[in-house]
Amino acid sequence: MLHYQPGDSLAHRLDPRTKLLFQIAFATVAFAYTTPRGLLAVGVLGGLALAGADTNPLRVLWAYRFVLPFLLAAPLVAMLTLGSPWLVPSEGVGPALASVRNLVVVVVCGGYVRTTSIADSRAAIQRTVPGRPGQFLGLGIELVARFLPVLQRDLLAILDAEAARLGTDRPLRERIATVATAGLNRAFRRADRLSMAMQARCLSWNPTLPPLRFGWIDGPVVGLSVLLLTAAVVRLAGLSPLL
Template sequence: MLSHAPGDTLGHRLDPRTKLAFQAAFATVALAHPTPRWLLALTAVCLLALRYCELAVRTVLAEYRGVLPFLLVAPFVGALRLDPPWIDPTGARDPLFAVYRTLLLLSLAAAYVKTTPPRESRAAITRLVPGRAGRFLGLGVALVFRFLPLLQADLRRLREGAWVRLGDERRVDRRVKHLAVSALARAFRRADALTLALRARCLSWNPTPPALAFGKGDYAVLGVAGALVIVAIAS
């Protein structure tokens, strides 16, 4: 399960605003130039980012294994035709590039989640988006980063418990119903506990944020992001 893990990698030392800016530049280039040459260059950049965050590719793929089947359906659907020839491989080209581009963006998102504490993410968003909107958005992001891993862990335990009780021998619809109902019930219990915890801790809309400062590594990464955008515009 992917969540924040303390460490001393380059990704951990970067300011969260730098990482958000880098992801924005990466996504802009990926959307503007969905060509094989640019996707290959972005793949190299993504692999370097994962390396400096000490995040393995297989870990990222394992984290998104539930999303991969839905993404891989897109090229197949794009190749289908309603008349002969029923399958046209050229129609799968653009959806395949879109799927690959999405995987690159998800990989960077995974690196961000691993290297950025929810508190720093909240502080970065609050500074980037002024006013109540920024405080509300920052609080929402922080709660999602803390709450989603708990829901994933609950779902994993439910699946393991079902397997121990030979749940895999049930019909598919009954298995899905059991997991969905149980997961929803646990989500509501988690939400109630979260509400009580926030009240007990006197939730503040404007807490004292952690100190954020740019370092040498931040300026280097921002320079790479800027150069990437400039080259993409000039191409």
């Protein structure tokens, strides 16, 4: 799983609020222009964004490889019919474009994860969404970001233990049940420990967050994000049939 890595790339020097705005704008325009030409333009922009984040797209794909079977299965399932001719290739075009769109959005999000610390993400959210809702949302995102890698390591440890005990020779249904049961038990135990630790440390809803400040480098990215959002709105309003 991807995680934050300090660096000196363009994306590292951006304010996290700017990066969040770009992520929203990029995803919005990708959903608005889900056509071959539109996705080509979005893909080029996504490649430039990853270059600015000094992030290898292949590494992001490997980190999120668990979503690839679902993206590949969507167009295949859409092409199937319950009668003759059993397979209609034209029905898979739309889902295939949607799968490519989702993959591009996920890969670009990987650049954000690699260049933005969890504390900066929480600070950006709490200073953008006012009041207790922003505090609750920021805390929730921070907990999820810190909790998911732990759960992933637990599942990998369970799979290794299962393989060491020749569990791979058991029927698939039994293996799924064993891994799912052990994984849920560990997740609940982790959640109980997390709850107790939060209470013991007198969890603060409004901790001291890292300082955030817009710089001159944020201006062009904010302007680009606004242009992307405008293009998406124009497209959704049916005023831009070009892409």
